[in-house]
Amino acid sequence: xxxxxxxxxxxxxxxxxxxxxxxxxxxxxxxxxxxxxxxxxxxxxxxxxxxxxxxxxxxxxxxxxxxxxxxxxxxxxxxxxxxxxxxxxxxxxxxxxxxxxxxxxxxxxxxxxxxxxxxxxxxxxxxxxxxxxxxxxxxxxxxxxxxxxxxxxxxxxxxxxxxxxxxxxxxxxxxxxxxxxxxxxxxxxxxxxxxxxxxxxxxxxxxxxx
Numbered sequence: 626x627x628x629x630x631x632x633x634x635x636x637x638x639x640x641x642x643x644x645x646x647x648x649x650x651x652x653x654x655x656x657x658x659x660x661x662x663x664x665x666x667x668x669x670x671x672x673x674x675x676x677x678x679x680x681x682x683x684x685x686x687x688x689x690x691x692x693x694x695x696x697x698x699x700x701x702x703x704x705x706x707x708x709x710x711x712x713x714x715x716x717x718x719x720x721x722x723x724x725x726x727x728x729x730x731x732x733x734x735x736x737x738x739x740x741x742x743x744x745x746x747x748x749x750x751x752x753x754x755x756x757x758x759x760x761x762x763x764x765x766x767x768x769x770x771x772x773x774x775x776x777x778x779x780x781x782x783x784x785x786x787x788x789x790x791x792x793x794x795x796x797x798x799x800x801x802x803x804x805x806x807x808x809x810x811x812x813x814x815x816x817x818x819x820x821x822x823x824x825x826x827x828x829x830x831x832x833x834x835x
């Protein structure tokens with residue numbers, strides 16, 4: 626047996642290797658912690674994105690509201706008048722028949738809105754037309770056709786009424802002229818001012834010229 630001769634010089638330190646060991650409980654706790662961190666991070670991102678969407682929606686609504694409301698109109702008294710008129714129509718028609726009870730309040734709302742806030746009403750109608758045309762083009766076309774037909778009917782009726790009124794004025798003027806010729810009375814001086822149509826003197830002047 627050969628004995629190893631010991632050195633007189635100190636030996637260098639041997640490197641120490643630390644091996645990390647973990648048991649099953651530590652691994653499970655670490656996995657749970659990582660899962661909780663991922664879930665919390667995802668929840669925070671969802672909340673942050675939700676808040677951003679709400680803020681963006683509020684900004685869009687505010688901008689749209691500023692565009693719709695006319696700058697030269699005040700909502701403080703006028704909107705209150707519109708609400709009072711609509712509520713009064715609901716109260717007054719609550720014991721009426723079904724069509725009156727259902728169609729009168731929206732009609733009063735539209736008319737009062739147009740009367741008290743005309744520019745805002747026009748802006749609202751324009752915005753509704755834009756949204757309807759973008760989302761429901763067929764419905765928008767049909768509604769435009771119906772509205773055009775209603776306007777044509779309205780203007781045609783107004784034109785007929787104007788022509789009928791002119792014809793009635795001419796007939797009345799001719800009747801006054803005939804009565805003046807047959808009786809010799811000056812009805813224009815007997816009747817109150819404005820009762821005799823303006824066409825009567827003109828017809829009388831034309832007859833004198835003939």
